[in-house]
Amino acid sequence: MKGTDVLVIGGSAAGLTAAITAKRYFKDKKVTVVRKEEKVLVPCGIPYIFGTVGSPDKNLIPDATLVNNGIELVIDEVIGIDRQSKAVSTVKSGSITYDKLVLATGSSPVVPPVKGADLEGVFVVKKDVAYLENLKSALDKARNLVIVGGGFIGVEFADECRKGRELNVTIVELLPHCLALAFDDEVCTLAEDKLRSQGINIITGTKVEEFLGNGKVEQVRLSNGETLPADVVIFGIGVAPNIELAQMAGLKVDNRFGIWVDDYMRTSDPSIFAIGDCAEKSSFFGHGPSLIKLASVATHEARVAGANLFGLRRARGAAVGVFSTIVGDLALGSVGLTERAAREAGIEVVTGTAKAPDRHPGSMPGTRELGVKLIFTKDTGVIVGGQAYGGTAVGELTNLLAAAVQHKMRADELETMQVGTHPALTASPVAYQVTNAAEDAVLKLRS
Amino acid sequence: MKGTDVLVIGGSAAGLTAAITAKRYFKDKKVTVVRKEEKVLVPCGIPYIFGTVGSPDKNLIPDATLVNNGIELVIDEVIGIDRQSKAVSTVKSGSITYDKLVLATGSSPVVPPVKGADLEGVFVVKKDVAYLENLKSALDKARNLVIVGGGFIGVEFADECRKGRELNVTIVELLPHCLALAFDDEVCTLAEDKLRSQGINIITGTKVEEFLGNGKVEQVRLSNGETLPADVVIFGIGVAPNIELAQMAGLKVDNRFGIWVDDYMRTSDPSIFAIGDCAEKSSFFGHGPSLIKLASVATHEARVAGANLFGLRRARGAAVGVFSTIVGDLALGSVGLTERAAREAGIEVVTGTAKAPDRHPGSMPGTRELGVKLIFTKDTGVIVGGQAYGGTAVGELTNLLAAAVQHKMRADELETMQVGTHPALTASPVAYQVTNAAEDAVLKLRS
Structure with missing residues (x-):
C-alpha cells in the first residue's frame, strides 16, 4: 500500500496550489496529487481554446509545475475515503494512505431539466x-x-x-x-x-x-x-460542487453550497481539508453562504489550507468575488457587491464614478477611456464594491479595488490615496479614476 | 481691485487639482487660478514631447478643465503677497484679494556649479x-x-x-x-x-x-x-522648491525642503496653504523630511488642501513615493523603500520575489514576463516597499502595491489576498506575482 503525508485529490487550480503551498511550507513532507485527468486545462482559459489560443493542447497546466516542486503525481480516480484507516481507494493504484487529505474535487456544470437537453449538439x-x-x-x-x-x-x-x-x-x-x-x-x-x-x-x-x-x-x-x-x-x-466523495465518507456537506469547512479550510474531519469549488464559502458581506466559484477564490483557499496542514496559521477570508474579463477590446472588472446587489441586500449605498483617458496626455498612442464606479456604504463610507471598464489596464486596476474592499478602505482614504501615474501607463494624477470616483462619492456622502 | 474667495497660484498638476477640488467642495465660492504660463504642460509628459508625442502643443493641460469646472483663470505673474490685507500683487492685473490662498508654485530644475554649464546647448x-x-x-x-x-x-x-x-x-x-x-x-x-x-x-x-x-x-x-x-x-x-514668494511674505520656509506646512497643508499663516513641489513633505517611513517631488504626491496634497480650505477635513499622508515608467517596452514601477534604502535606514527587512507570465496560458498573444519584489520589515511583516517590471500591466499593479504600503498590509495578508485573474489580463491565480512574492517572504519570515 502506497503512503504519503499530504494527499491532494484534484489537479486543477486549487489542488495544484495547495500541493505547492504544502511543499513550500513543509519541505520534509511527502506531497502527492491524485487526479483522474491525463492533462489538466487552465480553467479560465477554456473559452480561449475556441478562438485566440486555438486548441485545448495550448491551454494546459504543465505537470512540470508539480514535478519541479517535488510533488508526486498519480493519474487515477479516487473512489472512496476510509477516514478510520486514513486511506483512499483508487481505481488503478489500490489504496493510498495519508496523514492529511485535501479535497479539491471541483465542480461540474449544471444542466437544467429542459426538454431536449440530451440531444446531440x-x-x-x-x-x-x-x-x-x-x-x-x-x-x-x-x-x-x-x-x-x-x-x-x-x-x-x-x-x-x-x-x-x-x-x-x-x-x-x-x-x-x-x-x-x-x-x-x-x-x-x-x-x-x-x-x-x-x-x-x-x-x-x-x-x-x-x-x-x-x-x-x-x-x-x-x-x-x-x-x-x-x-x-x-x-x-453555472456549476455545482462535486461532493460525492465527501458525502460517502460521512463528511458534513450541503448539496447546494458544498463541503462544509471551518475558517481554516478543515472539514468536519480535522485531518481532511476541502478547498475551491467543492467547498462551502461564506460571503464577505455577511449574507451567509456564497455561491461564488472562482479560480482566484480557490487558490486563496488553497494557500490557506496548504499553510494550515500541520498547525493552524491562516484564516481564510470570506469570498469577495473579484472578476475580470475582456469582450472584444473592452476589458471589464468587478469586485464585491454591485450597487444593485447592495441595495437588494438592504445596504444603503453611495456611489462615485469617474472616467478618463488611461494615458496622458490623450495624444499618447493607444490611449483608451477607462471608467470606474465605486460603491460605499452610506453609514460608514467603507467600500463594498467597484467596477472598471476600458483597456487592459483594467486587469490590475481591478486588483487595486480588490485590495481596497478586502481592507475595508473608506471613501476619503481612496480619495487621497497616493498613486503612481505615468504618461504611457495610467491616467494623469489629476484625473486618476479611482481617486476621482472616490471624491465623487465623498461629496455625496457629505450632502 | 479684483477679489476671489480662493486664489490658487500655479496652474500645473497641484494648482489645477486644488482649484477643482475647492470648487467641487465649495460650489458657492469663487475660485481663481493665477499662473504665468500661457499654456501649461503635462509635467510627466515632457520627455514624450521629444519622441512619442512629437511636440509641446500635444502635451498641454487644456484650460477647459478649469473653465468647465467654473474656475476663473488669470494669466499673470504674482510678485508679492500682502498677508495683512489678504491680497496678492501681480504684474499686469494689479491686486487680487483672497479669503484663502493656495501656493502651488512648483519647483525649478537644479543646475549644479559645473564649469561651462552656461554654454549654449x-x-x-x-x-x-x-x-x-x-x-x-x-x-x-x-x-x-x-x-x-x-x-x-x-x-x-x-x-x-x-x-x-x-x-x-x-x-x-x-x-x-x-x-x-x-x-x-x-x-x-x-x-x-x-x-x-x-x-x-x-x-x-x-x-x-x-x-x-x-x-x-x-x-x-x-x-x-x-x-x-x-x-x-x-x-x-533634480529640482528645488520655488519658495521666493512665500519667503518674501514671511512664511516659514526651508531652503532645501520647501514651504513649511502642517498635516492639513496650511503654512505658518492659516489662511495660506502650500501644496506640491513647493511644499515641505515628510517621509512615510519616519525618516524626517522627504525630497520626493511627484505629480501624484502633489495632487494628493492638492485634494487634501482643497477639502480643508474652509474647515479641516483631511490630513495628508506622508510621501510614500510611487513611481512608474517605461523604458523601451519594459515598464517599471516602484513604491516606498527599496531594499537598499531600508537597510541603509537601519530597518531589518525580508524580501520576497516572484516572476510569471502576465497572461495565462503563456500561449495567449502578447504575453510578457512580469516580476515583483516586495520588501517587508522583519519585525512586523508589514510591507514597506515593492517593485515591479514587465509589460504595461505594471502601471496599475504598482498602484495595488501603493495601496498595500499605505495601508500597512502584512506579508501574510498579501499572500492570501483574493485577486481577479483572467487569461488576457493577468497572471494565472496559481502564479499571481504579488501573492507569490508575499508567500516567498512569509516563508523566510518563518525561518
Missing part, C-alpha cells in the same frame, strides 16, 4: 480535453450557435467562437442583462453594445423552453415565443 | 513651452546628446530622444546605477540592459567635471578622465 463546459475537442469540431462545422447563459462563460464563449468562423451567435440570458451578477446595468450595457457591435445577437429576460431536433439539436424554443436555429448549444449557467 | 528640463521648443530644435540638429543624471527624467529623455533621430545618447550617472533611488540593483540592471539594447550608452559612478566649448557646448569632461562629444546636454538631476 448540446454541450456544457466540461474541464475535459476530449470533450472540448468534440465541441471544437462541432463548432467548426456549425452555422448557428446558441449560448444559454450570459454570464462570464457565456459572454467569453460568444466572443471567442466567432473568431475565424462564419457563425451566427446568440446569447439567451434569463436576467435583464448579460453579466448582471457582476456589473450594474450601465456597465452591462457597455459589454452588450460591444458584443452586438461584433455581430453577436443577445436576447435577455428570456428563458429556454425546449430544444428541438431529430437526434441532433436543430432549434431552440424560447419563452418569448421565438424559435432560433441551432447546430450547437452551449450551456453556461 | 546645455539645457535643463523647464516646464516652459518656448524653452522646450528650443531644446527640440537643438536635438533635431544634434549628433551627440549627453544626459546628466540617470533618474526617471534622464532615462525617459534618453529613450525618447532617439525616436526618429540619428542621435548618440549617453547617460552620465553619479550613483552606481540608473534609477537607483527607486529600484534595487537587480531591477536597475534590467532597465540599463534595455537602454543599452536600444543603443544608449550608460556611464555610472561618474561625475561631470566640465563642459567644454567655444560659446556652444562641444565636449563633456568626466571624472573618469573620459571626454564625450556633445552638441546638446540635458540636466536631469
Whole structure:
C-alpha cells in the first residue's frame, strides 16, 4: 500500500496550489496529487481554446509545475475515503494512505431539466480535453450557435467562437442583462453594445423552453415565443460542487453550497481539508453562504489550507468575488457587491464614478477611456464594491479595488490615496479614476 | 481691485487639482487660478514631447478643465503677497484679494556649479513651452546628446530622444546605477540592459567635471578622465522648491525642503496653504523630511488642501513615493523603500520575489514576463516597499502595491489576498506575482 503525508485529490487550480503551498511550507513532507485527468486545462482559459489560443493542447497546466516542486503525481480516480484507516481507494493504484487529505474535487456544470437537453449538439463546459475537442469540431462545422447563459462563460464563449468562423451567435440570458451578477446595468450595457457591435445577437429576460431536433439539436424554443436555429448549444449557467466523495465518507456537506469547512479550510474531519469549488464559502458581506466559484477564490483557499496542514496559521477570508474579463477590446472588472446587489441586500449605498483617458496626455498612442464606479456604504463610507471598464489596464486596476474592499478602505482614504501615474501607463494624477470616483462619492456622502 | 474667495497660484498638476477640488467642495465660492504660463504642460509628459508625442502643443493641460469646472483663470505673474490685507500683487492685473490662498508654485530644475554649464546647448528640463521648443530644435540638429543624471527624467529623455533621430545618447550617472533611488540593483540592471539594447550608452559612478566649448557646448569632461562629444546636454538631476514668494511674505520656509506646512497643508499663516513641489513633505517611513517631488504626491496634497480650505477635513499622508515608467517596452514601477534604502535606514527587512507570465496560458498573444519584489520589515511583516517590471500591466499593479504600503498590509495578508485573474489580463491565480512574492517572504519570515 502506497503512503504519503499530504494527499491532494484534484489537479486543477486549487489542488495544484495547495500541493505547492504544502511543499513550500513543509519541505520534509511527502506531497502527492491524485487526479483522474491525463492533462489538466487552465480553467479560465477554456473559452480561449475556441478562438485566440486555438486548441485545448495550448491551454494546459504543465505537470512540470508539480514535478519541479517535488510533488508526486498519480493519474487515477479516487473512489472512496476510509477516514478510520486514513486511506483512499483508487481505481488503478489500490489504496493510498495519508496523514492529511485535501479535497479539491471541483465542480461540474449544471444542466437544467429542459426538454431536449440530451440531444446531440448540446454541450456544457466540461474541464475535459476530449470533450472540448468534440465541441471544437462541432463548432467548426456549425452555422448557428446558441449560448444559454450570459454570464462570464457565456459572454467569453460568444466572443471567442466567432473568431475565424462564419457563425451566427446568440446569447439567451434569463436576467435583464448579460453579466448582471457582476456589473450594474450601465456597465452591462457597455459589454452588450460591444458584443452586438461584433455581430453577436443577445436576447435577455428570456428563458429556454425546449430544444428541438431529430437526434441532433436543430432549434431552440424560447419563452418569448421565438424559435432560433441551432447546430450547437452551449450551456453556461453555472456549476455545482462535486461532493460525492465527501458525502460517502460521512463528511458534513450541503448539496447546494458544498463541503462544509471551518475558517481554516478543515472539514468536519480535522485531518481532511476541502478547498475551491467543492467547498462551502461564506460571503464577505455577511449574507451567509456564497455561491461564488472562482479560480482566484480557490487558490486563496488553497494557500490557506496548504499553510494550515500541520498547525493552524491562516484564516481564510470570506469570498469577495473579484472578476475580470475582456469582450472584444473592452476589458471589464468587478469586485464585491454591485450597487444593485447592495441595495437588494438592504445596504444603503453611495456611489462615485469617474472616467478618463488611461494615458496622458490623450495624444499618447493607444490611449483608451477607462471608467470606474465605486460603491460605499452610506453609514460608514467603507467600500463594498467597484467596477472598471476600458483597456487592459483594467486587469490590475481591478486588483487595486480588490485590495481596497478586502481592507475595508473608506471613501476619503481612496480619495487621497497616493498613486503612481505615468504618461504611457495610467491616467494623469489629476484625473486618476479611482481617486476621482472616490471624491465623487465623498461629496455625496457629505450632502 | 479684483477679489476671489480662493486664489490658487500655479496652474500645473497641484494648482489645477486644488482649484477643482475647492470648487467641487465649495460650489458657492469663487475660485481663481493665477499662473504665468500661457499654456501649461503635462509635467510627466515632457520627455514624450521629444519622441512619442512629437511636440509641446500635444502635451498641454487644456484650460477647459478649469473653465468647465467654473474656475476663473488669470494669466499673470504674482510678485508679492500682502498677508495683512489678504491680497496678492501681480504684474499686469494689479491686486487680487483672497479669503484663502493656495501656493502651488512648483519647483525649478537644479543646475549644479559645473564649469561651462552656461554654454549654449546645455539645457535643463523647464516646464516652459518656448524653452522646450528650443531644446527640440537643438536635438533635431544634434549628433551627440549627453544626459546628466540617470533618474526617471534622464532615462525617459534618453529613450525618447532617439525616436526618429540619428542621435548618440549617453547617460552620465553619479550613483552606481540608473534609477537607483527607486529600484534595487537587480531591477536597475534590467532597465540599463534595455537602454543599452536600444543603443544608449550608460556611464555610472561618474561625475561631470566640465563642459567644454567655444560659446556652444562641444565636449563633456568626466571624472573618469573620459571626454564625450556633445552638441546638446540635458540636466536631469533634480529640482528645488520655488519658495521666493512665500519667503518674501514671511512664511516659514526651508531652503532645501520647501514651504513649511502642517498635516492639513496650511503654512505658518492659516489662511495660506502650500501644496506640491513647493511644499515641505515628510517621509512615510519616519525618516524626517522627504525630497520626493511627484505629480501624484502633489495632487494628493492638492485634494487634501482643497477639502480643508474652509474647515479641516483631511490630513495628508506622508510621501510614500510611487513611481512608474517605461523604458523601451519594459515598464517599471516602484513604491516606498527599496531594499537598499531600508537597510541603509537601519530597518531589518525580508524580501520576497516572484516572476510569471502576465497572461495565462503563456500561449495567449502578447504575453510578457512580469516580476515583483516586495520588501517587508522583519519585525512586523508589514510591507514597506515593492517593485515591479514587465509589460504595461505594471502601471496599475504598482498602484495595488501603493495601496498595500499605505495601508500597512502584512506579508501574510498579501499572500492570501483574493485577486481577479483572467487569461488576457493577468497572471494565472496559481502564479499571481504579488501573492507569490508575499508567500516567498512569509516563508523566510518563518525561518
